[in-house]
Amino acid sequence: MFDRFSDRVGDLIVGSIVTFVVFVWIALQLAVVGTDPIGLSEPLGWAATVIACAALFFRNTFPLTVTFITLVCSIVYYPASSIDGPVLVTYVVALFTLAARGHVVAAWSVTSVSFAALIIPEWISGFVHMSVVETYLLAGWFVAIVAFGSMVASHRAYRAQAETAIREGERRSVAEERLRIARELHDAVGHHLSLINVQTSAALRKLKKNPTYSTEATLGVIAETSQLSLRELRAMVGVLREAGVDSPTGPGPSLEQLPPLVAAAESAGIEVVLRRDGRAELPVAVDAAAFRVAQEALTNVVRHAGARHVEVDVVIGTSTLALRIADDGDAKGGKPIAGNGLTGMRERAESLGGTFDAGPREDGGFIVEATWPLEVQS
Incomplete structure (x- = not known):
């Protein structure tokens, strides 16, 4: 639940930042350059911008879907609009998220398709927004983004495995400690109780045969044995209470x-x-x-x-x-x-x-x- 909440907060923060940057950039482009020449369809370009930015608010929940949406919006935007806006940033963020979430194969596949798809509209528009060199540089950036996202995914997987191993180790330690305590109880307390049982049974049999039989010696052995049992039990409980504390616990069994x-x-x-x-x-x-x-x-x-x-x-x-x-x-x-x-x-x-x-x-x-x-x- 906490991970989902963190993802949603991250989506909100990243989506807000990217949306702010994209629209401020477009506003500056409008103020400085204007819309001359007019794109193929300015309303369509604006719609693609809004959809791409809105999709980023769900990038962790639906990483593959958001990646395709931002890719399509980027492909539509640049031929449709004359404004050189950074709508492609939405796709870059979505592509990184896709790889970082562990969908590495899908990220590489989408990168290959998107590189070809982005060249086609640029070729149609006569490379108005990017030169040939810039297009290939962009392809290099795509490769770097996916590679970095893959590294993040590997690190997350390693950390998850390490945390799982730690939890399994803790569970094994608890199980081993329970087994050790059970052995100690069985060997120590069980031994003394067995002797008490034997002495008591023997005394009862002798009393039935001879009501005048003196039980003083037997009761003395029972008292001494029960005292030993109590001492061992208290020592064991004391060790458990002082777990993790450097304190003397006395000599152990020898x-x-x-x-x-x-x-x-x-x-x-x-x-x-x-x-x-x-x-x-x-x-x-x-x-x-x-x-x-x-x-x-x-x-x-x-x-x-x-x-x-x-x-x-x-x-x-x-x-x-x-x-x-x-x-x-x-x-x-x-x-x-x-x-x-x-x-x-x-x-x-x-x-x-x-x-x-x-x-x-x-x-x-x-x-x-x-x-x-x-x-x-x-």
Whole structure:
């Protein structure tokens, strides 16, 4: 809508300026030269002038039509009138607009036709208004006008493509950010809620069997887990609120946080063996991704596997980080766990140039393996 309004305002301004120039020029010609000799039809010449100027007020809305109208008016005007008025300017403006609006082929075609059409009336009138040299110079101007209009059209097309690319990039960024937030919520909050669910279900079962069962330890684990979940959720919301602001957000997920993760799994009755081989400063993105994969894998073990023993191996080599989580639970006949867990883990590995594999073990249980290069391209 704004573009249409701008075009209409431009038509009004350009049309008014050209009309003013044409009629002032004609008035000066009348005052200085007069109408001697008389043209073929002075009223027809005046009509052509009025129509050509009026058409310019619609040059952006109907560029091709206006170009033909101004061309016909120019062809009619010069043999009909003895006044050497600049009616041809209306055609020049219309021709430029036609090319600038992207109708380049049409503009070149009209230019070729108009050049031939303008020579014929000049030849009929004995080149009264223009000499032969001036006629060919005018043809050169026509070529230059269309060429310049074509450049303007190309620039507009390039700018439109750039703006479209920017908008598409912004949409992709928003989609990627939504996916990242969904993964973070699933991995962080979902993990803690799963542990709370397991602890609560286990406590309820024990209470049914033994009404005197003490739930103090279980409630303590639930309280600690819920506090961790709230802290992560608040940190995530804080990052979103401070988007674009250079402010400290605290440490992010890291493999250094594996011991509390292991302790939470052990509180659910699972024996967890954590082994770490190698020490090196990991890239932040790799460190966070590896922790989230380990977190999701342990969550799946607690929720689905029915395992009693889990091994977590972290191997930091000179160029690669390897993570392995293996359990002795029920692998469900080799079927992957439904949901976004495995998909999210794979994305966290492969998005940083790593590898991911998950499936049942030959001797029973389920295994998750992931690797990351330590030199991550930004």
